[in-house]
Amino acid sequence: HTVRGSMLGKQSIAHLNSHCHAPTCLSTALYACAVGTSLADCNASVGRLVCETRPVYGGSGAPGISGSRFDEAGYIALADCLWGDEALGLEAPADVDGVPLHIVKKTNATFGHYGEMSGTRTWGMARDRVQR
DSSP states (O other): OEEEEEEEOOSEEEEEEOOOOTTTEEEEEEEEOOTTOOTTTOOTTTSEEEEEEOOEETTSOOTTTTTSTTOOTTOEEOOOEEOOOGGGTOOOOEEOTTOEEEEEEEEOTTSOOTTOOOOOEEEEEOGGGOOO
16 A cells, blocks of 8 residues: 655755554655646656655564564564764755655555554754754
8 A cells, every 4th residue: 555645845854754553564755856846746756765764573683673672573663864963974954945745655455454644754944054
């Protein structure tokens, strides 16, 4: 099952968090389209990938979570996309003010799950607070 939606970006993105449930979660991706692209025409084919998250399933022996509190069978660990201070190894905040954005969430419909939604949340900062 795939949920898609488009919106006009605001400010600069510093943190992107996707809401996704086990056992259905497969991926969530955010694409930025060229300024001037209509929201109806903004999609994964014409947009530039800004962030993609894929879950790591607990109990799978995955190296990033094996033996940690996130390694519980039936649950997932889902990393956030972060931007910030380049001195800390992060990319500068993604300036999406006025940019058409497209979100794609993919889930596995093999497993029953009530109320599937695409709840990607962004936290941003005003342009005058972004160091360039």
